[in-house]
Amino acid sequence: MDQSAIAHSGSKFNSEREDDNLVGSVREYSDINERWIRFIDRNLFKYKVANTDPENTRFEVNARSRSMNGFTLARFRTTSGKYKLVRQPQEIGSDGRDRYVVYLPLGGDIEFSQFGRQLTCGPSSSFALLSAAEPLTHIKLGNNDTLCFLMPRVFVDQRLVNGQDKCVRPSEGAVGIGHLACVSLATFARDAETMSAQEFQSVCHMIGDIVLLALSCNADLMSGERSIRAATLARIKGMVRSRVADPDCSPGGIAKQCKLSLSYVHNLFRDEGQTLGEFIKSERLQRAHQLLKSPFGPRMTVTDVALECGFSNSSHFSRAFRQAFGLPPREVLRTRCAWLE
Numbered sequence: 049m050d051q052s053a054i055a056h057s058g059s060k061f062n063s064e065r066e067d068d069n070l071v072g073s074v075r076e077y078s079d080i081n082e083r084w085i086r087f088i089d090r091n092l093f094k095y096k097v098a099n100t101d102p103e104n105t106r107f108e109v110n111a112r113s114r115s116m117n118g119f120t121l122a123r124f125r126t127t128s129g130k131y132k133l134v135r136q137p138q139e140i141g142s143d144g145r146d147r148y149v150v151y152l153p154l155g156g157d158i159e160f161s162q163f164g165r166q167l168t169c170g171p172s173s174s175f176a177l178l179s180a181a182e183p184l185t186h187i188k189l190g191n192n193d194t195l196c197f198l199m200p201r202v203f204v205d206q207r208l209v210n211g212q213d214k215c216v217r218p219s220e221g222a223v224g225i226g227h228l229a230c231v232s233l234a235t236f237a238r239d240a241e242t243m244s245a246q247e248f249q250s251v252c253h254m255i256g257d258i259v260l261l262a263l264s265c266n267a268d269l270m271s272g273e274r275s276i277r278a279a280t281l282a283r284i285k286g287m288v289r290s291r292v293a294d295p296d297c298s299p300g301g302i303a304k305q306c307k308l309s310l311s312y313v314h315n316l317f318r319d320e321g322q323t324l325g326e327f328i329k330s331e332r333l334q335r336a337h338q339l340l341k342s343p344f345g346p347r348m349t350v351t352d353v354a355l356e357c358g359f360s361n362s363s364h365f366s367r368a369f370r371q372a373f374g375l376p377p378r379e380v381l382r383t384r385c386a387w388l389e
Contacts, residue, residue, distance in 0.1 A: 164321030
């Protein structure tokens, strides 16, 4: 690998400055598309490429990023090439990057889909918030110049109520606080390389506060009923996560515990593009993946993990796990054991 094309070192979540850069084209590097996807994996989170144009001979990329303590500021400029990037439970479980990301297009349109909602963002007129912890689709059409600002979930949760409900919502970037957020983020991207680590960290917090304030103001325009539905949905999801080890956790039981009708709960999740049963299963499988993969957790067998995550049948667990993550749970456990040895 040409080190002049890619410079990368260290852990994404350490307290030291970390820079990453990728510059190149198909003419220079035949594997530039693969390098580009690996750059995204390192600096944003893991995606699966659903489709590209393999015959594209004009693809060029100029990208850079800087990361510190869970914050990442990145700018991606690409010429030509169509990408459809998909993040599903397999990708979510494999990297565990539970962060929020703000996309601000400076050139070219980007289409996003998440939580059953779709949004198209154009240059400097709007920006979008997405969650790395939930399935999403990102479509880039042709030439593109995009700023990405990633924030740790704990940072967002301390400042924004029901952050997931703010995802994939129209956020005005031409006037008011939204405009201030866009201009501040663009200025930060221009000057970040010259900042000290302490300056970079401080500005990340300030920019994050401005962006989240803009999102909160947009959220205030939501109807009262919509806000109540969002709060109810967040309460249901929190209850599911607290009962993930309970084999009796079911849609009917959750609805009863929340003192809601099952049909109302089903309607809430229909807006999310999934059923409550699918959400319960997904949460159990993601928890299982974390237990199997983490080198710092207790030593557990596959059966232990299945029971810990609410599966009463280990064979059913193994089939569901393989379908979600593309490999059997024993393989994940074997990798962890080899690392420990």
